[in-house]
Amino acid sequence: MAENGGTDLDVQFIHSHDPEHPANLICTLCAKFYGLGWVTGTGGGTSIRHGDHIYIAPSGVQKELMKPTDMFVMDFNTKAYLRKPQTHKPSACTPLFLAAFERGAGCCIHTHSQWAVLVTLLVERDSSKDALFEIEELEQIKGIGKGRGKSGNLGYFDRLRIPIIENTAHEEDLRESLEAAIEKYPDSYAVLVRRHGIYVWGDNVHKAKTQCESLDYIFQLAVEMKKLGLPWTK
Incomplete structure (x- = not known):
């Protein structure tokens, strides 16, 4: 055609x-x-x-x-x-969208959320460049799926873990590191990009949108928790 x-x-x-x-x-x-x-x-x-x-x-x-x-x-x-x-x-996001679709996703959303960017900087400052974003005991965690091939969502007492990859000058060059993060953390439905934003996917549009909204709420709350000296995990 x-x-x-x-x-x-x-x-x-x-x-x-x-x-x-x-x-x-x-x-x-x-x-x-x-x-x-x-x-x-x-x-x-x-x-x-x-x-x-x-x-x-x-x-x-x-x-x-x-x-x-x-x-x-x-x-x-x-x-x-x-x-x-x-x-x-x-x-320029096409190679990254394809990486999600090749692993069974039905929808992939990429945002430049300020809250997503901020949590990548907080993790780098307080832990290391190799650390994950991790948080637990928040009600909104229930909006995130358990992972590829698993039914249901995370529970209140589960720990949410999201890998963080380094940004590149050209977006399409992120694919290799995004794919590596997906393979290393197959239960994650999202990958944060430091100083850039986030990629979130789901089996369908409804799940991808729900997870993207839930994660953004969690990121904003995490930033505010840091301001108050409250820990993200026990």
Whole structure:
């Protein structure tokens, strides 16, 4: 199939009145994420796997103003673009989204949350560059899944652990370290990027969104706990 943004491809991939269609849903989600301060200044992004098709928000656009016609569509098996808008660039996050999809995710969200950035700096300052973000005995931890291949969510007394990787000059260069972190910590549904943000995924859009919201709440609370001298773990 030709790689272009032609009308024939629009009809096939992005024209739908269903608000849950990936092309529509990515626009809705990114507008909400903008309101949360997660995708300001064209940063961040969202991708959804729909069968063998991957829908990806473009790079360098104002995420709160996106339209379905802005979406890139990729074949999951061949990694070839089925729809490629000529006025936009493919997302630099694409290799990282693919890393999550290749491990069973149905949706991956990337944010530039200030709270996510701050906890990476606090972990580095108070522990080391090799340390995880760890916290326990918070009710919101129940919003996070137990891990790949496991049913249910974490409990109040479980410890939440999220790996942290170092940032790079170019986003696509993060893939190797992100994949290494996923393999080392297979129960994690997220990877923090120091001084950058976070990647969060889930089996479907609902789970990815729920986990991203829960984690951001936890990160904000963790920053406030540090201000008060309260420990994250026993």
